[in-house]
Amino acid sequence: MNNSVIITNAVMSTPLGRSARKGADMASLHTVEKAAIVVTDGVIDYAGPQSDMPAVTDESRYSHIDAGGCAVLPGFVDSHTHLIFGGYRPDEFEWRLKGDSYMSIMERGGGIQSTVNATRTESAEALARKAQWFIDRMAAMGVTTVEAKSGYGLDTATELKMLDAIDRLASDPNQKLRIVATFLGAHAVPKEYKGRTAEYVDLMISEMLPAVKGKARFCDIFTEKNVFEIEDSRRFLKAAREAGFKLKLHADEIVTLGGAELAAELGAVSADHLLHVSDQGVEDMAAAGVVATLLPLTAFTLKEPYAPARKFIDSGAAVALATDLNPGSCFSGSIPLTIALACIYMNMTIEETITALTINGAAAVDLAERTGSLEQGKDADIIILNTDNYRMLPYYVGMNCVRTVISRGRVVAKND
Template sequence: MKATLVIRNICEMATPLGSSSRRGSDMGKVHVTADAAIAVNVETIVWAGPQSEMPRIEGPAPEIIDAGGRAVIPGFVDSHTHFVFAGFRDEEFFWRAGGLPYMEIHKRGGGIANTVRSTRSSSLEDLVAVGAPRLERMLELGVTTVEGKSGYGLDSVTELRQLEAMKILDARQPVDIIGTFLGPHSIPPEFEGKPGAYIDFVIRDVLPAVRRHGFASFCDVFCEQGVFGLDDSRRFLEAAASSGFDLKMHADEIVRLGGAGLAAALGATSADHLLKASGEDLDAMAAAGVVATCLPVTAFILREDYADARGMIDRGLAVALATDLNPGSCYSHSIPLAAALGILYMRMSMEEVLTATTLNGAAALGLAAGRGSLEAGKLADILILDAPSYRHIAYNVGMNVVGTVIKRGKVVSVRN
């Protein structure tokens, strides 16, 4: 066996296994190996198992990393973020905390429109500059793959600029970025009261440009009462699918509109939020293999009821957990906080949380065949924790226990 890197003296290696999402009770089946080792050749894992059973290394001597009796897990996959945006909305955080209703915040010039104004006035260089430190902080927390959405331009030029910024950032730093076009995130002032006309514009003018530039893998829509209803959401997503994009949805976050059922009918890769999704629509998602992405930090900040992750798992769904980093409802990229909330308020087990933030996060991006677990043939995206067990990810509530981040077989972050 050839190897360029060997990690040895691992107290506990914990990982889900498989090349697709883990559903239902399988989410709790995490493989834990004591006294383990991992061998990597260039950027691919070639061995992960008991140290005493590791095959002999042939050829040049590999780099050796001594885990020092610490735990090792796969890199986190944050499958839902809005990390490229300009400006802040800190005043809204305190308005909300004081009980100000959303419509009153909107009347004061807040909400998504606030971020749209700032983002439209920002150059490509500005957006790259604000995105880079956010990615650096994600990497320190162990995020090795992240999804990033547009949606703060609501026009052709700025939407493309957001997505291009992600392409540039993807090439400049270690975290893999998966771009998602979220043109139908809100109704811009130019189309106020005319959501159907805005969808027509997006389909006719913006979607072909996104396809032509190759800036995005997915298309997403905010399917919600007062924003984009089921018919407009379906029109956009069907046009996106016809253009070769995979599909995602913001579904049933505020009211039970039926977005989860639409995601199932269209074969979306994931449907996200799902706080108000019906049991019938969740069953349809399970049957269609749609990943349910839950965003507990957003519910925590908005003081809303959490999505019923326990019920989803018991229905046989694959659940992913993501942060929803955005400037309004969730200015946080804390995977550790999402993990703790999953256990404390969503009744998930630690094993289910580990699966939800690694392999199922990868599945929510269509990437589970090549990452999200520690097994031969997968990308060497590996975290060495400053802890003896993977359970410390949630036990250290909201705190970072990631010591060393290895991305594609290279050490890219070490926390002193």
């Protein structure tokens, strides 16, 4: 398939760099009004003024896209999803509408455990097929990299099956997106270990970590009151780090517990959710360079207060935005709605929002060297909007204004 392409007549805007943009830097996008991008074999050779575009040898191997004066941005990175799961939980959604809380449903055996029961009965092939439906829709919204977590197995065999499903998707030569795997065996304490959290942590350390080694780039944990509290989280994450995994945490989502501080202490790549982060946690994460991955669709769905994006940015931290697509607390992978909520309710500027969904999302999955900006040497993950002005993105509340999506040099979605 052709992955060499020349894009002309673009209004190109992109963050710059090969690491997360922090604090005030998040607002700065590099814009070229009449730009061209040359992509050879899936990699950007040139991104800059069309007037300075170098001549290519063997022009016949390049396809040509005239952007028609429309805005061109880096592809989006959705750096926090639970893409692989069995079953659905519409009944719980209705219970919550009637006043049940997410944690009370979880405590009586619903919630994550309900998806675990369904996931244990599905084949890897069926799980992957189901996830592809979401991937196709994500691609159409401009996502070119997605992180996918295990964590609905909570036993070694099913966690491996979920990672197998992710690998089937990631290694499919026709796959539209780049997929990054995260091991989340510490998503909940399974019913078999109810009241014996420390023993489940022992099992993860002694059996699961060696089994999933090489199949996941990250190790993640749901650090929460009455789930994995700080001491269990620290013990597990230290073992994961020693085993060679990079770290992520679901931190301070439901109550203020100190997950953000722990993420900073352990040098995690990201801490995610952070609705109830303490001021100390914000400061510690900023100082340690831990990416704050904020998930406004989850706050919206659970009717919870939004995470303090401004506090993070104004403290000099790097903020990423992601969807948290999952069958329970947030059954949405909507990038357009994420953008709108970030701007309307989290008081992020559109420039900060774009940075959060591109280079900072890439940093949150440790891929800022490869993607997240339009620069020479990076993979050609590029989106073309249907408008000349990226400031239209949040104005289209919940509607998709991405026209063309290019992933590693291949056109993977066309919306016109």
